[in-house]
Amino acid sequence: MQKIMVCLKRVVDYNVRIRLRPDHSGVVSDGVKMSINPFDEIALEEALRLRERGLASEVFVVSIGPSDCQQQLRTGLAMGADRAVLVEEDGEVAPLTAARAFLKLVEREQPDLVLLGKQAIDDDCNQTGQMLAALWDRPQATFASKLEVNGGSATVTREVDAGLEVIEVELPAVVTADLRLNEPRYVKLPEIMKAKKKPLETLTLGGLGVEADTSLRTLAWNEPQERQKGVMVSDVPALVAALHDKGFFN
Amino acid sequence: MSKILIIAEHGDGRLNQSTARCVSCALQIDGAGADVLVLGDDCATVAAEAASLQGVARVLSVQRPENAAPLAAVLAPQVAALAAGYSHVLGPSTTFGKDLMPRVAALLGVAQVSDLMAVEGPRRFRRPVYAGNAIVTVEVAEGRPVVATVRTASFKPSTAGGAASIESVGSAAALPGHSRFVELRRGGGGARPDLQTARVVVSGGRGVGSEANFTLLYQLADKIGAAVGASRAAVDAGYVPNDMQVGQTGKIIAPELYLAFGISGAIQHLTGIKDAGLIVAINKDPEASIFQAADIGLVGDLFEIIPALERALG
Structure with missing residues (x-):
C-alpha cells in the first residue's frame, strides 16, 4: 500500500464544557481549547501504525475549515504524518461539503486507504466517511475496532449494536475509527519542532471547484431540558420503597 | 403533503423495534403514515411484521441474495433508486442506520439530519449536538428529499393493529462486489432482554x-x-x-x-x-x-x- 489519507477535524476539546453564546447563535469558541476530534486522532494513530509496520509508505493528513485548522494539522504532523493539506473555508462546513472536498483530494492523491473518525464530537453527525465512500463509489467500513490490511483488501471488525461484525473490503476504501481501535500516542517536544518544517499545503473550496452544501440550515441553538432534581435515599429499604412508589416491582 | 419511506432494520428474520419507532416519528411528520422498505434475502416474516404496524401504508420488499447481510455499500444504491418520489427517507439511528443512511444521502446529493429527536414541522426538526449539551433546530431546504436518522429513544414504538399491503419490488440497481460480510460475533447480552428495548x-x-x-x-x-x-x-x-x-x-x-x-x-x-x-x-x-x-x-x-x-x- 502506498498512501493513506487521514481526515482531521478541529473541534472544541473533549474536556471543555461547552456554553451557548448569549444570542444562542452557536457555542462560545473564543478562548476555548481546540483539538483534533478524538476519533480522527485514533484514525491517524492507526495509519501511522500501518506505516510503521511497513504496510504503507506515506501518511498525509487533510482538514477543511478556517486557517486555524493548521494547528491541528501541525499536531497531526507532530504525531508522525508526512505532510498536510488544508482546504480553507471560513463558512460552516456540512459533512456533505467536507465529503465533496475530500473526494477532490482523493482524486488528486489516489490514496489506497482513507481513515477518519466515525463521528466528530461537536456536531455528532457520523456522516462524512460514509458520504465520501458513496461519492467515491468505494467500500466503507464504519465503527472499526480492528483493521487488518492484507494486500489489496482489508479485514475490518466493526462495533455494531449486536456485537462485532467482520467485513472484508477491497482497497481503496474508507474506514472510520471507533474508540477501541487503538490508543493514540503522545506527542513529544522534538516532534513538535520537527513538524514545523513539514510541508503544509493550503487550498480553497472554490479552488477545488466544490460547491458548499446548503440544504440543511441551523435555525436555533438551545440548552437541553434539565431533569427535575432527584432525591437521595439512605438505605436499601428506602430505595425499594421509592421504587414501589414510582410503580416498579409492585 | 409528505411521502415518507422508512428503511426497515431486521436481523435473524425479525423486524427490529427501531423500525416501529421510526414509524411513530413518520406519523408526527405526516399523519398519513409511511411506506416501509425491507431489504433482505428472505423478507416474508419481516415484511409481515412491518405490515402489521399502525401507521404503515405499504411495505415494499426487495428480496435479493446480495441483501443477506446489511452492507451499506450494497443496500444504499437500492434505497437511493427506490427513494424517487418520496419527500422523506428515514432510518433508525442505530449502527445499521448510521452506517447506511449517510451513504444514501450522498447518493441523493443531500444533507442528512442525524439523530432526529423531535419534529417541529415537515422539514423542521430538533437534534442533539455536543453529546446532548446543546439542541439545534434545523430545517431542510424545500425541493430536496429529507434524509434522516431517527433517534429511537425519542419515539415510542408504533403498535400492532395495522394491515398494510406488501409489494414485492424489483431492484435494477447495479450492486458493487467490493464489500463482503464475513461474520457477526454476538455480544454479551445472551438470553437477557435487548439493551435498546428493555423496560x-x-x-x-x-x-x-x-x-x-x-x-x-x-x-x-x-x-x-x-x-x-x-x-x-x-x-x-x-x-x-x-x-x-x-x-x-x-x-x-x-x-x-x-x-x-x-x-x-x-x-x-x-x-x-x-x-x-x-x-x-x-x-x-x-x-x-x-x-x-x-x-x-x-x-x-x-x-x-x-x-x-x-x-x-x-
Whole structure:
C-alpha cells in the first residue's frame, strides 16, 4: 500500500464544557481549547501504525475549515504524518461539503486507504466517511475496532449494536475509527519542532471547484431540558420503597 | 403533503423495534403514515411484521441474495433508486442506520439530519449536538428529499393493529462486489432482554471493579428481567463487551427504569440515558456527578447493596 489519507477535524476539546453564546447563535469558541476530534486522532494513530509496520509508505493528513485548522494539522504532523493539506473555508462546513472536498483530494492523491473518525464530537453527525465512500463509489467500513490490511483488501471488525461484525473490503476504501481501535500516542517536544518544517499545503473550496452544501440550515441553538432534581435515599429499604412508589416491582 | 419511506432494520428474520419507532416519528411528520422498505434475502416474516404496524401504508420488499447481510455499500444504491418520489427517507439511528443512511444521502446529493429527536414541522426538526449539551433546530431546504436518522429513544414504538399491503419490488440497481460480510460475533447480552428495548436496565461502571464482579449485576438483572448495560469505563477496562456500552458513542436508550451501579456519570454517559423514565444511581462517592442526573440516589457500597436489593425485589 502506498498512501493513506487521514481526515482531521478541529473541534472544541473533549474536556471543555461547552456554553451557548448569549444570542444562542452557536457555542462560545473564543478562548476555548481546540483539538483534533478524538476519533480522527485514533484514525491517524492507526495509519501511522500501518506505516510503521511497513504496510504503507506515506501518511498525509487533510482538514477543511478556517486557517486555524493548521494547528491541528501541525499536531497531526507532530504525531508522525508526512505532510498536510488544508482546504480553507471560513463558512460552516456540512459533512456533505467536507465529503465533496475530500473526494477532490482523493482524486488528486489516489490514496489506497482513507481513515477518519466515525463521528466528530461537536456536531455528532457520523456522516462524512460514509458520504465520501458513496461519492467515491468505494467500500466503507464504519465503527472499526480492528483493521487488518492484507494486500489489496482489508479485514475490518466493526462495533455494531449486536456485537462485532467482520467485513472484508477491497482497497481503496474508507474506514472510520471507533474508540477501541487503538490508543493514540503522545506527542513529544522534538516532534513538535520537527513538524514545523513539514510541508503544509493550503487550498480553497472554490479552488477545488466544490460547491458548499446548503440544504440543511441551523435555525436555533438551545440548552437541553434539565431533569427535575432527584432525591437521595439512605438505605436499601428506602430505595425499594421509592421504587414501589414510582410503580416498579409492585 | 409528505411521502415518507422508512428503511426497515431486521436481523435473524425479525423486524427490529427501531423500525416501529421510526414509524411513530413518520406519523408526527405526516399523519398519513409511511411506506416501509425491507431489504433482505428472505423478507416474508419481516415484511409481515412491518405490515402489521399502525401507521404503515405499504411495505415494499426487495428480496435479493446480495441483501443477506446489511452492507451499506450494497443496500444504499437500492434505497437511493427506490427513494424517487418520496419527500422523506428515514432510518433508525442505530449502527445499521448510521452506517447506511449517510451513504444514501450522498447518493441523493443531500444533507442528512442525524439523530432526529423531535419534529417541529415537515422539514423542521430538533437534534442533539455536543453529546446532548446543546439542541439545534434545523430545517431542510424545500425541493430536496429529507434524509434522516431517527433517534429511537425519542419515539415510542408504533403498535400492532395495522394491515398494510406488501409489494414485492424489483431492484435494477447495479450492486458493487467490493464489500463482503464475513461474520457477526454476538455480544454479551445472551438470553437477557435487548439493551435498546428493555423496560429495565441494570448498568455498571468502573466501580464494579472486574469482569467477575459483573456477575452480581447479571444476577440482579435476571432476577428482575432487566437488560445489562455499562459505561465506557467498564468497557475500556475489559469488564464487558463493547455492545453493552451506553452513551454518546454507544447506545442511546430510554428504559422506564435505569439502575446505575458504580458509574461516575460522565456527560458522555448521561447523554445515553437522558430519556430514561427513572434514573437510580448507586455510588460510594457522594460527589459522583451521576447523582446530579439521578432521580433517586443512594450513597453506598454496591457489593452490599446489590445482594440486598436482589433479596428485596426477588
